Amino acid sequence: MIRRLFAFLLKLSLAVFALGLLWVAYLDATISSTFDQKRYALPATVYARSLELHEGAAVDRASLERELKWLGYRPVGELYRPGQFARKGNALQIYTRDFKFPDQFYEGARVEVRWQNSRVSAIERDSKSADLLRLEPMVIGGVYPKHGEDRILIQLSEVPTILARGLLAIEDQKFMEHYGFSITGIARAFLSNLQSGRVVAGGSTITQQLVKNYYLSSERTISRKVRELIMSVLLEFHASKEEILEGYLNEIYLGQDGPRAIHGFALGALHYFNTPLSQLGLHQQALLVGMVKGPSLYNPKRNPERATERRNLVLDVWINEGLISREQGEVSKLMPLDLEGQESLKQRFPAYLDLVRRQLRLEYRDEDLTTLGLRIFTAFDPQMQTSLQAATLTGLKAASDSPELESASVVTRVDSGEVVALTGGRALGQAGFNRALDARRPAGSLFKPAVYLAALEKPKRFNLVSELVDLPLAVELPNGDVWAPENYDKDHRGSVLLYRALIESLNLPAARLGLELGPDVIKTMLRRLGVTASIPEVASLSLGVGGYAAIDLAAMYQTIAAGGFRTPLRTIRDIVDANGDPLRRYPLAYDRTVDRATMHLLHFALLGVMEEGTGSSLKRLLPPDLITAGKSGTSNDGRDSWFAGFSGDLLTVTWVGYDDNRTSNLTGARAAGQIWARFMAVEAKRPVAYRIPERIELKWIDSTNGRRTGRGCPNAIRVPFIEGSAPSSSTDCRKTDNPVVDWLQKIFGV
Secondary structure, eight states: OHHHHHHHHHHHHHHHHHHHHHHHHHHHHHHHHHHHHHHTOBOEEEEOOOOEEOTTOOOOHHHHHHHHHHTTOEEOSSOOSSSEEEEETTEEEEEOOOEEOSSOEEOOOEEEEEEETTEEEEEEETTEEOSOEEOOOOEEEEEOOTTOEEEOOOOGGGSOHHHHHHHHHHHOTTTTTSSSOOHHHHHHHHHHHHHHTSOOOOOOOHHHHHHHHHHOOSOOOHHHHHHHHHHHHHHHHHSOHHHHHHHHHHHOEEEEETTEEEESHHHHHHHHHSSOGGGOOHHHHHHHHHHTTOTTTTOTTTOHHHHHHHHHHHHHHHHHTTSSOHHHHHHHHHSOOOOOOOTGGGOOOHHHHHHHHHHHTTTSOHHHHHHBOOEEEEOOOHHHHHHHHHHHHHHHHHHOSOTTOEEEEEEEETTTOBEEEEEOSSSTTSOSOOHHHHOOBOOGGGGHHHHHHHHHTOTTTOOTTOEEEESOOOEEOTTSOEEOOOOTTOOOOEEEEHHHHHHTTOHHHHHHHHHHHOHHHHHHHHHHHTOOSOOOOSGGGGGTOSOBOHHHHHHHHHHHHTTSEEOOOBOEEEEEOTTSOEEEEOOOOOEEOSOHHHHHHHHHHHHHHHHHSTTGGGGGGSOTTOOOEEEEEEOGGGOEEEEEEEOSSEEEEEEEEOTTOOOOOOOTTTTHHHHHHHHHHHHOOSOOOOOOOTTEEEEEEETTTOOBOOTTSTTEEEEEEETTOSOSOBOSOOOOSSOOOOHHHHHHOO
16 A cells, blocks of 8 residues: 555655656747847837938927937036037037937037027037037937737847946845845745735845846745746846846836836937937936835835935945945935936927837838837927927917817928828827827818919919809719809909919819819819819819828928929838848939920919918918918818928928817818928928919919919019910000019019
8 A cells, every 4th residue: 555655655756756847848949949038129210300400400498408408418507528518609419329310420529510690500529520420319209019018129248347246236146146036035034925925025146037028027025036036047047147137128117108117228228318228327227226126115206205215326336336336325315316308208299209100010020110120210390399389289279269179281392202290189188089190171272273283284274373163063963962062252253363262272273173074173183283182073073072181291292392203202211120221212213294394384373372361370480581482271051171281391280170070160271280380480491483384474464363464564463474374465564663562572572
């Protein structure tokens, strides 16, 4: 009987031992096959454009200082390390940082920038004249995995020596000696747990903490601790101490930024101090190390006193361990928490990042975007975004006191089609419904330029002074309904010149012209201009029926502003991998879809909108020397207010309305135009140029009847025509002493 029992127990023991070996083998395989992958799984980082200064650049000192603060540069009296700037009379001295751009490595240096009349007059780099100052771009966000973890990968060699050694002094003094676990730590934890009657302490080494974060849950159970201990020993077998410490430095949780979890000391340095890890002071390094014990408990933003006490305790340990001198420690204790460099962290750009992510996902899997550490360089301009956000709030207030009135805007560069700024709603810094991309509303009068372009492509039939009928219209639809559009002012002029109908945004002439051309022709023109949304071929298409987002109309007006070159709107310039090696470039791509001469005729009319049409009331908000072209739009019953317009360098499309689609009774100029004009007044630098292309000739026209007339005659205005398409009939007037009303002369001096 005893022998049988002994045999049974022996077999059971062997079975348990075998299962244990299999379990250990499984844990070993898990670590050996996934440790490197775990260490380097990184979300994509999205950067703004890099600010580049050269002699003559129209960037004043205040704007440059604001940009430097966003980048985490600190104002000082004298420069002594990278990441600082100092005011010296009319000059600004900057100690720039190293940065690896997609096309070059830019080494940090001492730079001095001088100004004259709000323009950069000279740049010196290390006391030598330089042609260019290139600042590193600002990080504006990332593409994170579903669990929201974010980190910036850093190598152990890039970590300040004091921080690395100081972390071990606080968290695991025997790290370099043990094999994954500490007997004394386990004993201490065992006594604490025994006294409390439950698991309250773990006695974990850094290796055990890393194993728990990588592979295990946070539950406090004996079985989990056993797995943790075994896997820690196995990890010590497979990885060096340096690899384990590096993994820990990149993995450790240091707090929360909304839904984004802050992991690793590199990102923690940026999150709390807006300063790269390599440039932190001792007092900042000690604060981060102290937070490891409890990121929420010692959060310096919420618990500054507790965080200060913890930081000073860490400094005392460092003094006692001989890592720093007593003088260094005491000076560091007197330092403030130093969180003032938080301006950039308050900048939230969820709407723009939404557009970036959508464009990325056309070519990359979500898994790639959240694990490969891609670096995404975009055209985003934080200065323009700040101006757009300010203009949005001011413009909405000027239009209405309603807090429910919403807005969306898209800003592009005319010469490249790059989206440089974007707002998706009134709550500018909060993620949510992105109206610039997803609020699909009728385009109203913003479609009229497409109607007139389609007509002007037929110069034997139409020109800018062709007479259009402005009388009531009723069209029976296939379903039996009657479509009867009206002008905004309910007036009927009988007849009106084509360019005047566009300048005054009259509905009836546009509707009649659209019916004459056919909805299919209008739809084709909209496609040629870049509208990719669904377009219904119906009678009311000429007045903007359908659903279109601001981004759709920005694509359309980008083609118009670029003189007929259709350029796909883009945000991304370059993508590089985690090592900084180029993966993909996004060069300028364009295709001429509208003849330059025909587009020139439309530009003439859109300039007139701002000079004497529906946009003329906005001129008071613009600088007197900023020549712009634009078009207002109001959808049926005043539900949507639109304004699209461009200067020589920027195009902006703005929508204003209510989410529930109720009537706002706000015209395009009265609401959307208020935001548009306030933004363009600050950021647009180049006026619209008036270059007469080939096949275009200017003729003096009587603006009251469209007939040829003479310079100086009553109501004389110069109008462009495609060669051979000007009217043949003329007035009897010849040159007189009457004042010339030509607004081309007025705004261009030609």
